[in-house]
Amino acid sequence: MALKLDHLKVYYQTLHGQVKALDDISLQLKDGEILGVAGESGCGKSTLSNALILLKPPMRFISGEVYLDGEKVPIEEYQKMVAFRFKKISIIPQYAMNAMNPTVKIGRYIQDLLLVRGETPEKVFPELKRRLKLVELSESILDLFPIELSGGMKQRMVMVIATLLNPSLLIADEITSALDVSTQKAVSEMLVEFRNRGFVKSIIFVTHDVSVLYQIADRIFIMYAGKFAEIGPTQTVIHHSRHPYTGMLVQAMPEVGIRYEKQPLTGIPGQPPLLLHPPEGCRFKDRCPFAYGRCNQVPPQTQISEGHEVACWKEVEKDA
Amino acid sequence: MLELENVTKVYRVGAFGKGSLRAVDRACFSIGPGEVCSLIGESGSGKSTLGKMILKLSPVSSGTIRFEEEDITTISSTKQLKEYYRKVQGVFQDPFSSFNPIFKADRVFHIIHREFFPKVADQDWEKRVHDSLRSVGINPGEVLHKFPHQLSGGQLQRLLIARALLLDVKVLVADEIISMLDASTRIDVLNLLALLKKKGLCVLFITHDLSLGYYISDKAVILYKGVVVETGTTDAVFLNPVHPYTRKLLKAVPRLDMKWEDVELEAPRGEIPELFIPGETPGACTLQQIHEGHFVAVPGGE
Numbered sequence: 001m002a003l004k005l006d007h008l009k010v011y012y013q014t015l016h017g018q019v020k021a022l023d024d025i026s027l028q029l030k031d032g033e034i035l036g037v038a039g040e041s042g043c044g045k046s047t048l049s050n051a052l053i054l055l056k057p058p059m060r061f062i063s064g065e066v067y068l069d070g071e072k073v074p075i076e077e078y079q080k081m082v083a084f085r086f087k088k089i090s091i092i093p094q095y096a097m098n099a100m101n102p103t104v105k106i107g108r109y110i111q112d113l114l115l116v117r118g119e120t121p122e123k124v125f126p127e128l129k130r131r132l133k134l135v136e137l138s139e140s141i142l143d144l145f146p147i148e149l150s151g152g153m154k155q156r157m158v159m160v161i162a163t164l165l166n167p168s169l170l171i172a173d174e175i176t177s178a179l180d181v182s183t184q185k186a187v188s189e190m191l192v193e194f195r196n197r198g199f200v201k202s203i204i205f206v207t208h209d210v211s212v213l214y215q216i217a218d219r220i221f222i223m224y225a226g227k228f229a230e231i232g233p234t235q236t237v238i239h240h241s242r243h244p245y246t247g248m249l250v251q252a253m254p255e256v257g258i259r260y261e262k263q264p265l266t267g268i269p270g271q272p273p274l275l276l277h278p279p280e281g282c283r284f285k286d287r288c289p290f291a292y293g294r295c296n297q298v299p300p301q302t303q304i305s306e307g308h309e310v311a312c313w314k315e316v317e318k319d320a
Numbered sequence: 321m322l323e324l325e326n327v328t329k330v331y332r333v334g335a336f337g338k339g340s341l342r343a344v345d346r347a348c349f350s351i352g353p354g355e356v357c358s359l360i361g362e363s364g365s366g367k368s369t370l371g372k373m374i375l376k377l378s379p380v381s382s383g384t385i386r387f388e389e390e391d392i393t394t395i396s397s398t399k400q401l402k403e404y405y406r407k408v409q410g411v412f413q414d415p416f417s418s419f420n421p422i423f424k425a426d427r428v429f430h431i432i433h434r435e436f437f438p439k440v441a442d443q444d445w446e447k448r449v450h451d452s453l454r455s456v457g458i459n460p461g462e463v464l465h466k467f468p469h470q471l472s473g474g475q476l477q478r479l480l481i482a483r484a485l486l487l488d489v490k491v492l493v494a495d496e497i498i499s500m501l502d503a504s505t506r507i508d509v510l511n512l513l514a515l516l517k518k519k520g521l522c523v524l525f526i527t528h529d530l531s532l533g534y535y536i537s538d539k540a541v542i543l544y545k546g547v548v549v550e551t552g553t554t555d556a557v558f559l560n561p562v563h564p565y566t567r568k569l570l571k572a573v574p575r576l577d578m579k580w581e582d583v584e585l586e587a588p589r590g591e592i593p594e595l596f597i598p599g600e601t602p603g604a605c606t607l608q609q610i611h612e613g614h615f616v617a618v619p620g621g622e
Contacts, residue, residue, distance in 0.1 A: 040502040040503070040504055041473075041502050151363065179363075180361075180362035180363055180528040181362075181528065181529070181530060181569055181572040181573055181574075182362065182568055182569060182572045183362070184572065184574070185572040185574070185580060189580070208502060208503060209503070209574065210503065210576070211531075211574035211575060211576050212574045214574065214575070214576050214579075215574050215575075215579055215580050238576055248504070249503060249504060250576065252503050252504050252506075252507045253503060253531075253576060254507065254510070254531045254532055254534075254535040255531045255573075255575055255576060255577075256530055256531045256534045256558060256570065256573055256575070257534070258531070258534070258535055259534065259535060259536075259554075260510070260511065260514040260535055260536050264511060264514075265507045265510075265511070265535075266507065266511075267504050267505055267506070267507040267508040267511075268504035268505075271472055
């Protein structure tokens with residue numbers, strides 16, 4: 001088991017109260033697995049990825065436990081996390097465009113990063129150059145400033161830097177959202193290649209685009225308003241989902257081959273709830289066509305089959 | 321309705337503008353009333369530049385843009401511009417930066433009232449605003465007298481479309497209007513555009529997402545490095561792609577029924593002329609018709 005989240009709660013402390021961005025999330029990530037995380041904006045998917053790296057105020061750890069390769073990760077303690085960051089858990093941030101230091105050349109920047117982590121740059125650089133070749137960048141890139149690179153090149157460069165020390169877990173936060181389709185495909189396939197070559201053990205791939213997840217993820221985790229909605233193997237979640245929200249989210253995706261005249265799609269009516277005072281019980285109940293009395297209580301996480309779990313009362317009742 | 325002929329944009333770059341960058345190179349296409357034309361290309365292909373030139377936010381280096389048979393590249397007086405903006409409006413990518421965060425969101429309607437319809441009485445105007453908001457599918461009570469941060473991206477984007485509809489808008493330039501929105505709300509905005517199209521509005525839909533382009537448009541223009549490489553009816557371009565760049569794009573679209581490695585495109589039908597590939601083929605290009613309403617770029621022309 002590469003990563004295990006156990007009833008993790010991370011809230012944002014604001015003047016008006018606590019924003020419940022991650023509320024009671026439990027999930028497991030197998031070795032060598034790519035887990036796709038999808039949901040609407042504000043559903044807590046970026047909070048999930050940031051909480052595992054750096055718990056920046058106003059983010060506040062409330063309760064729960066995180067284990068990586070059997071070892072407890074002290075995400076609430078800044079100093080203790082230093083040993084994990086970059087070495088065991090690494091992140092490719094959302095805006096790779098601004099991720100690098102603009103005032104020094106890329107080679108110098110990487111050297112500084114390694115020295116801070118107590119690594120010897122001379123030992124790591126040959127491997128760095130091999131990996132640059134793998135992502136189709138030339139070695140001369142190390143003598144350039146970040147501003148001289150195109151968006152796709154920066155994204156690949158940051159990918160190489162983030163995985164340089166072979167972390168166990170890599171978090172990719174919306175890395176393909178700002179790219180056009182051909183670059184999107186190249187970057188996603190490189191990420192799979194990194195996993196296959198063992199540079200990283202497992203990957204959490206956060207995005208709002210379900211169709212990209214279908215291409216590369218082994219399992220998909222759907223979040224709704226800070227809560228667990230559904231997790232399961234990619235094929236199951238896309239084609240045989242059990243949570244009403246997942247179904248509606250997949251339905252709303254336009255595809256080549258679907259025209260408005262022939263097959264108009266529908267969005268999900270309503271808006272996600274504010275997480276400052278989320279509704280009692282199931283948070284999706286106000287937008288859900290199947291909602292009934294029982295939905296005023298929090299639905300439990302129910303296992304449907306191996307690796308496929310859903311939090312919806314509909315599934316509980318069926319078993320009874 | 322809107323015709324572009326050899327529209328070119330050259331940017332001056334570098335110190336003292338020594339270098340030059342051809343952002344759009346002799347683009348030709350036209351849009352008729354009640355048509356949605358999607359302009360598809362990757363970042364840096366010049367698609368936003370084209371949109372800006374149509375909206376007169378950026379001057380044209382050479383070529384002509386005709387709107388209702390009139391060349392609009394030369395108009396410069398405030399009065400003429402105002403008349404033009406009465407009929408041609410744009411909506412842009414980021415709904416949050418399109419609004420001034422200090423003022424309430426409905427201020428955009430007051431500005432239209434003051435600038436374009438000063439003679440309309442307040443009460444009549446209010447009724448018009450309400451009608452316009454209802455036609456874009458929002459309940460006026462939900463959005464009026466609120467600040468931009470209190471509204472969702474989808475609501476703000478529809479508010480901007482409602483603002484355009486208050487004028488006698490004929491052409492709407494929609495520059496990546498839904499790429500910032502969530503999957504669940506973007507489809508509502510798209511359906512709205514399709515509905516407006518039925519009412520005779522002509523929409524230039526600028527996007528990098530091919531599936532969105534296919535969903536609503538009648539015509540597609542594929543732009544690569546500033547050059548129109550393939551254009552025609554949506555079905556012709558998407559179902560029988562000829563240019564290697566179009567084929568590359570279509571192969572890279574993430575789909576929900578097939579994995580990338582399984583996607584195989586059929587070989588293009590019909591006789592294929594020698595194609596023009598921007599950046600590789602030297603010289604100029606011209607569009608050649610290969611089927612009814614389906615054009616590709618071939619070397620030639622001046």
